[in-house]
Amino acid sequence: xxxxxxxxxxxxxxxxxxxxxxxxxxxxxxxxxxxxxxxxxxxxxxxxxxxxxxxxxxxxxxxxxxxxxxxxxxxxx
Numbered sequence: 726x727x728x729x730x731x732x733x734x735x736x737x738x739x740x741x742x743x744x745x746x747x748x749x750x751x752x753x754x755x756x757x758x759x760x761x762x763x764x765x766x767x768x769x770x771x772x773x774x775x776x777x778x779x780x781x782x783x784x785x786x787x788x789x790x791x792x793x794x795x796x797x798x799x800x801x802x
Contacts, residue, residue: 730755731772732795734763735787738779 737744737753744764750757767773772783786792786801793801 729796730759730763731767731770732787734767735772735779735783738767738773738777744777 733753734744737749742749742752744760746752749760753760753763755763764773764777767783768775770783771780772787774780784791787794796802
């Protein structure tokens with residue numbers, strides 16, 4: 726489900742990595758097309774800016790102590 730990819734992408738960016746890094750496929754554990762899809766959906770959900778930075782909303786939502794870091798509440802989506 727894509728909601729788990731949002732957290733995975735969030736954690737990846739917070740760790741200082743970039744989606745354009747050569748090892749993004751290995752570090753995220755997905756194929757090249759999925760790396761792009763994670764980035765796309767993070768932007769679509771307003772978690773990532775056009776400059777690939779985490780938004781304030783993304784930080785408040787997905788931080789380990791955030792509102793709903795694993796998107797378990799159906800109302801979040």
